[in-house]
Amino acid sequence: MEGVKQIEIGIKDVDFGQNVILVKPVNIYGCKIGSNSFVGPFVEIQKEVIIGDGTKIQSHTFICELVTIGDNCFIGHGVMFINDLFQEGGPARGDKTKWKSTSVGNMVSIGSNATILPVSICDNVVIGAGAVVTKDIEEQGVYVGNPARKIK
Numbered sequence: 001m002e003g004v005k006q007i008e009i010g011i012k013d014v015d016f017g018q019n020v021i022l023v024k025p026v027n028i029y030g031c032k033i034g035s036n037s038f039v040g041p042f043v044e045i046q047k048e049v050i051i052g053d054g055t056k057i058q059s060h061t062f063i064c065e066l067v068t069i070g071d072n073c074f075i076g077h078g079v080m081f082i083n084d085l086f087q088e089g090g091p092a093r094g095d096k097t098k099w100k101s102t103s104v105g106n107m108v109s110i111g112s113n114a115t116i117l118p119v120s121i122c123d124n125v126v127i128g129a130g131a132v133v134t135k136d137i138e139e140q141g142v143y144v145g146n147p148a149r150k151i152k
Contacts, residue, residue: 017053034071052106066099066118070106076129077112085118 017035030047040059052071100118111129128144
């Protein structure tokens with residue numbers, strides 16, 4: 001494999017609470033994962049992410065920098081968190097000052113294949129499968145669709 005640079009991350013510099021379950025392979029680095037949490041296979045959790053106690057993260061989920069997830073949350077399969085809104089028509093290209101943060105409250109469930117843009121989500125919210133959350137959610141309830149809207 002001449003000319004190919006391979007980088008292995010795996011699990012590096014993670015602050016784990018007690019009784020955390022990881023199903024490998026995962027890329028988890030520079031983050032904090034609370035006690036009694038679960039992380040499924042093929043998940044990436046980037047640096048400076050904070051995951052609360054008792055939170056379950058299912059397979060194939062991507063949690064980028066600047067995301068905080070509260071306690072007792074459920075993050076379904078293939079959920080994507082976004083921190084770069086391509087404000088100038090393309091990626092920020094390493095200019096992290098253009099990235100935005102995301103805050104997910106406690107007791108939030110996010111269905112499979114949802115996309116979460118940089119927003120704030122209050123406690124006790126359900127995000128339906130495939131939803132695209134583009135705005136802050138400040139009221140408890142069930143949100144579905146693209147863009148996500150409250151249905152009950």
